[in-house]
Amino acid sequence: MRTRIKAKRNSFGIPQKVLASKAGISVNYLYKIENGKYKPPRETETKIWDILCSIVDEQTLEEAT
Numbered sequence: 617m618r619t620r621i622k623a624k625r626n627s628f629g630i631p632q633k634v635l636a637s638k639a640g641i642s643v644n645y646l647y648k649i650e651n652g653k654y655k656p657p658r659e660t661e662t663k664i665w666d667i668l669c670s671i672v673d674e675q676t677l678e679e680a681t
Contacts, residue, residue: 621664622650628672638667 625635636646642662648654649664656664 619652620652621661621668624668625650628668630668630671635664635667635671638671639664 625632632643632646632650639646639660640663645656646656648663649656660673666677
């Protein structure tokens with residue numbers, strides 16, 4: 617699941633800095649999650665996915681207008 621976070625973030629061109637900031641975690645911590653060095657608490661992982669989805673929704677909405 618953690619490598620899917622990295623793949624999804626990269627596929628939408630979302631910088632680590634942006635995602636980490638929105639999730640309230642450090643870039644270093646996000647890097648370690650994405651590379652399988654840390655397994656975050658479930659709520660942190662859910663928060664990251666929720667943020668990714670909301671960013672993607674915002675981008676889709678902007679492209680549609």
